[in-house]
Amino acid sequence: MTTALITGSTAGIGAAFARRLAAQGHNLVLVARDTERLGEQATELHDRHGIEAEVLTADLSTEKGIAAVETRLGDRTHPVDLLVNNAGFGNKGRYLQVSMADELTMLKVHIEAVLRLTSAAAESMRSRGRGGVINVASVAAFVPRGTYGASKAWVVQFTQGAAKDLAGSGVRLMALCPGFVRTEFHERAGMGTDNIPGWLWLDADKLVAAALDDLARGKTVSIPDPRYKALMGVVKLTPRALLGGVSSRTGRKYGPQ
Numbered sequence: 001m002t003t004a005l006i007t008g009s010t011a012g013i014g015a016a017f018a019r020r021l022a023a024q025g026h027n028l029v030l031v032a033r034d035t036e037r038l039g040e041q042a043t044e045l046h047d048r049h050g051i052e053a054e055v056l057t058a059d060l061s062t063e064k065g066i067a068a069v070e071t072r073l074g075d076r077t078h079p080v081d082l083l084v085n086n087a088g089f090g091n092k093g094r095y096l097q098v099s100m101a102d103e104l105t106m107l108k109v110h111i112e113a114v115l116r117l118t119s120a121a122a123e124s125m126r127s128r129g130r131g132g133v134i135n136v137a138s139v140a141a142f143v144p145r146g147t148y149g150a151s152k153a154w155v156v157q158f159t160q161g162a163a164k165d166l167a168g169s170g171v172r173l174m175a176l177c178p179g180f181v182r183t184e185f186h187e188r189a190g191m192g193t194d195n196i197p198g199w200l201w202l203d204a205d206k207l208v209a210a211a212l213d214d215l216a217r218g219k220t221v222s223i224p225d226p227r228y229k230a231l232m233g234v235v236k237l238t239p240r241a242l243l244g245g246v247s248s249r250t251g252r253k254y255g256p257q
Contacts, residue, residue: 005029005073005080007060007117008087010037013136013181016204017084018045020212027052029080031069031087033059060087060113061105069113073120079128083121085114086136090148103147110151118162122171129170132215135159137175139223139231152177156221163220176211177223178202179231 004021008014009030018028022045030038035057042053056072058065073080088110091098118133125131140149141156159175166173181202202225210224 002081003027003029003079004082004084005031005056005069005121006084006086007031007058007069007113010034010041012086013178013204013208014084014086015041016208017086017134020205020208021082022049022051022053025049025051026082027054029054029056029072031056031058031060033057033065060109066108066113066116069117070120073117074124076124076127079124080121081125081131083117083131083133084136085117085133087113088136095146098147106147107151110148111154114155115158118159118173122162122166122173125171126166126169131170132172133159133174134211134215135173135175137177139177139179141175141177160220172215172218174211174215174219175221176214177221178207179225179227181207 004017004026006014006017006021006028009018009028010032014032018030018041022028028042028045028051030042030053032038035055038055038057042055045051045053056068058068060066060069073083089106091102091106114135118135121131121133125133135155135158137155137159138149138152141152143149156175156177159173163173179202181204207224211222214222214224
């Protein structure tokens, strides 16, 4: 049986990955900050699917948390075959409305943790000639819209570049770029969602199924829904100056309240 490590596993997209991979017979390493929720999740997945679910409490906004997950990924005696870098969050407010401390915490989770954990996993996977990494980004990566979007743009560019460098090694890397997904993300950030049109919402379980299919096909960027594929096609054709104004207005309409 293969083993998957999922950060931010107790809610939203991370929990959907855990459910899907457990149902497929993968053992899991579940990573999040809340030890109690991790324990409950591990017990449920073990009892339902008969897989082994290891718990690792770690806060990826801290050096200690990142280092703990790096160490687990580097364990050659209990190798991880799939890493899902899913942990992340959003800050409520526009640029200069958010404290510098909060901005830097976001960058540590979205960029430093992703870089270090991907590197730890890929090094071990390359030595075995197989493995996969899914870095959860966002369609916000493709529009000029604040620090969150900028951090996710880094995730996409880094993943594509690393995938190219590791071509032929047996290690697959993919950036997953979802749109609005019904999770705890917006609630935790204090963001209103009542004004987001219903057709923009995605189902986390369907999103994960599509993402794993895209990874198996060797894609390096996955936008796992026809609606968002179409929207991102329009984005590519829109002049950057115009796009900046549109994304700013859209952010005010559909963003934090």
